[in-house]
Amino acid sequence: GAGVSQTPSNKVTEKGKYVELRCDPISGHTALYWYRQSLGQGPEFLIYFQGTGAADDSGLPNDRFFAVRPEGSVSTLKIQRTERGDSAVYLCASSRPAGAGGYTFGSGTRLTVV
Amino acid sequence: DQQVKQNSPSLSVQEGRISILNCDYTNSMFDYFLWYKKYPAEGPTFLISISSIKDKNEDGRFTVFLNKSAKHLSLHIVPSQPGDSAVYFCAASGTGGGATNKLIFGTGTLLAVQP
Numbered sequence: 579g580a581g582v583s584q585t586p587s588n589k590v591t592e593k594g595k596y597v598e599l600r601c602d603p604i605s606g607h608t609a610l611y612w613y614r615q616s617l618g619q620g621p622e623f624l625i626y627f628q629g630t631g632a633a634d635d636s637g638l639p640n641d642r643f644f645a646v647r648p649e650g651s652v653s654t655l656k657i658q659r660t661e662r663g664d665s666a667v668y669l670c671a672s673s674r675p676a677g678a679g680g681y682t683f684g685s686g687t688r689l690t691v692v
Numbered sequence: 693d694q695q696v697k698q699n700s701p702s703l704s705v706q707e708g709r710i711s712i713l714n715c716d717y718t719n720s721m722f723d724y725f726l727w728y729k730k731y732p733a734e735g736p737t738f739l740i741s742i743s744s745i746k747d748k749n750e751d752g753r754f755t756v757f758l759n760k761s762a763k764h765l766s767l768h769i770v771p772s773q774p775g776d777s778a779v780y781f782c783a784a785s786g787t788g789g790g791a792t793n794k795l796i797f798g799t800g801t802l803l804a805v806q807p
Contacts (some may be wrong), residue, residue: 582735609738613797618799619799620696620781620783620797620798620799620800621736621795621796621797622782622797623794623796626794634794637794669735669736671735679727680726680741681738681740681795682738683728683735683736683737684735685733685734685735686735
């Protein structure tokens with residue numbers, strides 16, 4: 579596609595529920611990233627995929643967070659037993675393997691845990 | 693511990709004047725720096741980058757300056773236009789991955805360009 583697509587754009591869920599956030603990267607981009615942006619903060623790195631494998635998951639805050647990219651394209655970020663502190667905008671980005679142009683971000687999914 | 697700091701949460705300038713956005717970092721291992729612009733309800737958009745081996749990079753109205761000894765970089769926008777009004781994020785990466793490595797972002801500066 580023309581850009582990075584994230585669905586849903588907004589998600590409200592109850593504390594303790596499970597949520598899945600989807601990211602559809604730019605076609606041909608092998609690198610995919612998930613970031614989280616809380617109010618008043620900059621984006622915070624969560625996980626980076628190169629192809630199908632997670633090359634760096636050091637930013638995942640705890641084992642309630644998990645992400646997959648089974649075919650090297652679409653990725654899903656999964657959050658179990660959501661907590662109110664998980665409320666944030668979850669941003670996905672993709673890029674070619676190397677280059678000076680930075681990432682292309684999607685518009686994000688705003689997650690609200692009530 | 694904030695490795696990338698943007699100490700000015702907001703900046704207001706007149707249309708046509710220069711906007712200067714500042715960023716400081718603490719990690720001397722960072723080797724690539726980027727600026728992103730973000731409008732409300734949109735994802736950040738890449739603006740300009742600079743490698744640590746350079747001290748200046750220019751792209752149209754946008755110039756980024758890097759002072760490694762001071763661990764400081766700045767983004768100059770001249771002339772500023774009302775459409776430049778947005779939140780600007782400074783970001784840094786290390787370990788040789790360049791602009792496609794994981795990024796550490798600052799907290800952002802809200803720029804308002806007054807017509």
